[in-house]
Amino acid sequence: MIQTDILIIGAGPCGLFTVFEAGLLKLKCHLVDVLPNIGGQLSEIYPKKPIYDIPGYPSILAGDLIHNLMEQIAPFKPGFTLGEKAEKIEKTGEKEYTLTTNKGTVIQAPVIMIAGGLGVFTPRKPPIEGLEKFEDCGVDYMVKDPEKYRNKNILIAGGGDSALDWTIELSSIAASTTLIHRRTSFRGALDSVDKVMELAKAGKVNLITEAQAVGVNGDDTLESITIKQKEKGNIDINTNYFIPLFGLTPKLGPIAEWGLNLDRSAIEVDTKDYSTNVSGIYAIGDINTYEGKLKLILCGFHEGTMAVQSAFKYIYPDQKLSFKYTTVTGIEGL
Amino acid sequence: MEEANIHITVKDREGKEQKLEAPTDMNLNLMEVFKSYDLPVEGTCGGMALCASCHCYVHSSHELPQASDDEEDMLDQAFYVEDNSRLSCQLKIQKSLDGLKVELAPVSE
Numbered sequence: 001m002i003q004t005d006i007l008i009i010g011a012g013p014c015g016l017f018t019v020f021e022a023g024l025l026k027l028k029c030h031l032v033d034v035l036p037n038i039g040g041q042l043s044e045i046y047p048k049k050p051i052y053d054i055p056g057y058p059s060i061l062a063g064d065l066i067h068n069l070m071e072q073i074a075p076f077k078p079g080f081t082l083g084e085k086a087e088k089i090e091k092t093g094e095k096e097y098t099l100t101t102n103k104g105t106v107i108q109a110p111v112i113m114i115a116g117g118l119g120v121f122t123p124r125k126p127p128i129e130g131l132e133k134f135e136d137c138g139v140d141y142m143v144k145d146p147e148k149y150r151n152k153n154i155l156i157a158g159g160g161d162s163a164l165d166w167t168i169e170l171s172s173i174a175a176s177t178t179l180i181h182r183r184t185s186f187r188g189a190l191d192s193v194d195k196v197m198e199l200a201k202a203g204k205v206n207l208i209t210e211a212q213a214v215g216v217n218g219d220d221t222l223e224s225i226t227i228k229q230k231e232k233g234n235i236d237i238n239t240n241y242f243i244p245l246f247g248l249t250p251k252l253g254p255i256a257e258w259g260l261n262l263d264r265s266a267i268e269v270d271t272k273d274y275s276t277n278v279s280g281i282y283a284i285g286d287i288n289t290y291e292g293k294l295k296l297i298l299c300g301f302h303e304g305t306m307a308v309q310s311a312f313k314y315i316y317p318d319q320k321l322s323f324k325y326t327t328v329t330g331i332e333g334l
Numbered sequence: 335m336e337e338a339n340i341h342i343t344v345k346d347r348e349g350k351e352q353k354l355e356a357p358t359d360m361n362l363n364l365m366e367v368f369k370s371y372d373l374p375v376e377g378t379c380g381g382m383a384l385c386a387s388c389h390c391y392v393h394s395s396h397e398l399p400q401a402s403d404d405e406e407d408m409l410d411q412a413f414y415v416e417d418n419s420r421l422s423c424q425l426k427i428q429k430s431l432d433g434l435k436v437e438l439a440p441v442s443e
Contacts, residue, residue: 126413126442127440158410159410187407246411
């Protein structure tokens with residue numbers, strides 16, 4: 001079991017900077033994020049995009065901002081649990097919360113700070129009727145163990161890097177590999193596109209473009225996928241597995257079940273200290289809402305800063321907290 | 335100032351039509367106009383053609399700027415995509431869009 005002072009849910013910019021502000025108050029932090037990498041939206045959605053409204057940086061790439069934040073918080077040695085979803089929060093003591101992840105990791109802290117951005121990044125599921133019925137018996141939204149597909153018929157849908165890369169890799173072990181895509185051109189890396197074209201020419205991949213999956217068929221297990229091709233119309237393709245790879249999209253997820261006051265998928269907070277309706281739980285960054293809320297990284301930094309001051313008083317009500325400037329004391333001097 | 339505004343008709347996901355008025359001199363895009371009218375459009379990425387949550391169909395025959403590679407790439411990850419699909423964040427509000435007729439695309443789950 002992991003014990004910390006502040007448990008931060010979400011390792012995006014806001015969660016990361018909060019480690020710094022907490023560190024100045026000698027509060028230790030542990031971060032949990034469903035994504036395998038730190039950075040949240042900045043790493044997952046737009047790592048190569050410049051951001052223009054970070055004070056002191058006329059322009060900075062989202063990926064670089066995350067890199068810099070990691071450097072900034074390194075002295076405070078935060079803990080990380082990555083690739084795991086914060087699933088359940090229980091109040092296990094007067095000032096003690098116990099969080100359990102979907103993989104069974106248990107973390108205890110007096111304070112929880114939810115910096116969950118837009119929620120949990122989850123695979124985009126194509127809106128095909130009955131798809132869910134086959135989720136354990138033929139439909140996979142990600143490839144975990146390639147061996148599963150050895151000597152099986154597979155059908156991959158999508159046009160990005162993961163669709164192309166898995167088509168290339170799995171075509172060498174699967175009995176048959178079909179790739180379907182909405183357009184004739186692909187957005188993936190050029191050499192992956194070339195490789196898939198080669199495999200298609202050699203008859204190792206059945207490439208069907210200008211097509212979308214529209215139906216799933218089978219009794220207990222998946223038997224075939226109905227695709228709609230622009231010219232040929234509906235075609236049934238027999239397959240053991242259907243692997244739709246359409247990227248990740250954020251969903252609120254388990255946060256909705258933690259007893260917090262919500263307003264349209266955002267957590268209501270008191271702007272005095274960004275506390276929620278549950279004492280000891282704060283919400284900062286894109287996940288919270290209040291009158292005049294702006295979803296800016298800049299504002300998230302402010303919210304985290306205010307929240308840790310309040311968290312300190314909550315954890316140590318009898319200790320006097322005197323605010324110190326880092327320009328006077330440095331970051332180790334406190 | 336009245337002449338700086340254009341009118342757009344949007345059909346929401348319940349099939350209800352609504353007339354929107356949008357200024358051409360504020361560097362807005364269509365997604366932002368939807369949001370200002372509280373239409374149920376997420377605009378998760380803030381208008382960078384990176385999330386497809388502002389996906390719409392264009393029903394009028396207005397001549398629109400061609401979709402960029404980024405926009406097409408993102409539409410690859412969207413569902414219910416048709417030939418007239420666009421990401422509304424990539425449509426800049428300008429005079430030539432006056433009278434545009436659009437429909438919000440369905441969202442999955």
